[in-house]
Amino acid sequence: MAEAARQPVTAPAKRGAHLLDAVVEVVADGGITAVSMRSVAAAAGVSLAQVQYYFRSKDELVAAAFEHVSEGVEGRAADLDTSGPPRMVLRRLLELWLPSTAERARDARVWVAFTAAAMTSAPLREINTRIDRDLRAGFSGLLRQAQATGDLDPALDPDVHAAVLLAVVDGLVTQAVLAPEDGRADLAARGLDAHLSRLFADQEQP
Amino acid sequence: MAEAARQPVTAPAKRGAHLLDAVVEVVADGGITAVSMRSVAAAAGVSLAQVQYYFRSKDELVAAAFEHVSEGVEGRAADLDTSGPPRMVLRRLLELWLPSTAERARDARVWVAFTAAAMTSAPLREINTRIDRDLRAGFSGLLRQAQATGDLDPALDPDVHAAVLLAVVDGLVTQAVLAPEDGRADLAARGLDAHLSRLFADQEQP
Numbered sequence: 001m002a003e004a005a006r007q008p009v010t011a012p013a014k015r016g017a018h019l020l021d022a023v024v025e026v027v028a029d030g031g032i033t034a035v036s037m038r039s040v041a042a043a044a045g046v047s048l049a050q051v052q053y054y055f056r057s058k059d060e061l062v063a064a065a066f067e068h069v070s071e072g073v074e075g076r077a078a079d080l081d082t083s084g085p086p087r088m089v090l091r092r093l094l095e096l097w098l099p100s101t102a103e104r105a106r107d108a109r110v111w112v113a114f115t116a117a118a119m120t121s122a123p124l125r126e127i128n129t130r131i132d133r134d135l136r137a138g139f140s141g142l143l144r145q146a147q148a149t150g151d152l153d154p155a156l157d158p159d160v161h162a163a164v165l166l167a168v169v170d171g172l173v174t175q176a177v178l179a180p181e182d183g184r185a186d187l188a189a190r191g192l193d194a195h196l197s198r199l200f201a202d203q204e205q206p
Numbered sequence: 207m208a209e210a211a212r213q214p215v216t217a218p219a220k221r222g223a224h225l226l227d228a229v230v231e232v233v234a235d236g237g238i239t240a241v242s243m244r245s246v247a248a249a250a251g252v253s254l255a256q257v258q259y260y261f262r263s264k265d266e267l268v269a270a271a272f273e274h275v276s277e278g279v280e281g282r283a284a285d286l287d288t289s290g291p292p293r294m295v296l297r298r299l300l301e302l303w304l305p306s307t308a309e310r311a312r313d314a315r316v317w318v319a320f321t322a323a324a325m326t327s328a329p330l331r332e333i334n335t336r337i338d339r340d341l342r343a344g345f346s347g348l349l350r351q352a353q354a355t356g357d358l359d360p361a362l363d364p365d366v367h368a369a370v371l372l373a374v375v376d377g378l379v380t381q382a383v384l385a386p387e388d389g390r391a392d393l394a395a396r397g398l399d400a401h402l403s404r405l406f407a408d409q410e411q412p
Contacts, residue, residue: 029326030326031238031322031323031325031326032237032239032322033238033239034326109325109326112321112322112325113322113325115318115322115380115384116237116238116318116319116321116322116323117237117322118384119237119315119318119319119383119384120235120236120237120240120315125384128384129384129385132381132384156400156404157400160396160397160400161400163378163381163393163397164374164377164378164397164400164401166377166381167373167374167375167376167377167378167380167381167397168370168373168374168377169373169377170373170376170377170380170381171370171372171373171374171375171376171377172369172370172373174321174373174376175338175369175372175373175376177325178321178324178325178331178334178335178338179335187369190366191366191369191370191373194362194363194366194367194370195370198362198404198405198407199404201404201407
């Protein structure tokens with residue numbers, strides 16, 4: 001399962017894969033605005049002709065990089081330790097998005113850039129819609145399992161709360177990477193735990 | 207208080223205010239990438255020279271438009287009916303962000319674009335940080351009032367839950383405006399209510 005989910009990243013059919021990390025670097029440093037066939041060639045240390053050989057336009061390049069980043073997260077999710085109660089698995093899954101390292105913080109910045117670009121680009125919106133749907137489906141599956149094991153109130157709508165969970169992670173990560181001070185992952189982790197405690201109606205420590 | 211909070215929007219000191227709606231339109235349609243002195247002049251129906259008279263650069267224009275949009279939301283917040291229990295006021299306040307009309311959906315798209323741009327621009331990040339801090343302070347003030355009236359568990363950390371609330375609204379609105387189908391505001395409103403129900407530990411209807 002882990003192998004199957006990650007297979008697209010390494011499949012030979014994936015054209016120009018060696019250029020996609022360069023696109024991600026360019027987006028992380030300068031936003032989508034900074035992406036051009038030329039800037040990607042420079043960042044990848046290849047000729048402009050080589051970028052043009054693999055991608056016909058800037059839009060195609062950006063879409064491929066968006067897929068690339070999302071496959072990276074999906075690969076990490078597929079590798080996840082799924083042992084233990086559903087709530088613990090959910091916490092582990094959500095933690096994958098927290099900007100706990102410089103690389104994760106970079107991914108988060110890139111993610112926000114792609115989301116914003118999806119507002120005005122139909123192909124990017126399509127990718128975004130698919131990823132969001134998959135994430136919500138994963139979250140609501142775990143919430144249903146938690147209801148089955150008696151850990152989550154069965155009266156709750158798992159689909160609505162999956163959308164809220166996605167919002168909490170997206171929103172906290174955005175706040176964290178924009179926060180001026182250090183301790184960003186900490187801020188997001190505290191918010192995430194506070195949210196899960198309310199969702200699962202933990203007893204508060206007075 | 208309402209007048210004081212809105213005053214900057216109409217103050218004569220605000221240079222080039224008549225161009226800012228045009229910037230917002232350009233961002234809503236094509237993202238930050240589409241903003242240039244020229245595209246704003248075209249959208250506002252004025253000469254390039256007039257845009258240049260008020261703003262020295264594209265960056266200055268974008269920063270002024272970001273402030274303009276946030277002042278719009280702050281103006282709506284200042285006009286809010288603050289009668290009733292803190293939870294009701296909070297719900298009313300959060301509702302201001304939901305994309306319930308075409309204009310609000312446009313504002314939400316623009317907001318996401320500015321947030322993404324803040325990732326790679328220090329002046330925009332400064333504006334974003336200030337707005338986020340003000341919003342979180344407003345939310346946590348209402349949460350503290352709800353704790354004082356006995357409507358919210360006093361053991362909860364109001365600052366952490368204010369950050370979560372901001373995340374929920376930001377995240378749900380982003381999902382809603384990217385959703386392909388209609389009923390966007392509905393999706394966000396259901397998520398928001400589900401979150402508030404858990405936060406305030408409402409009795410679930412079995």
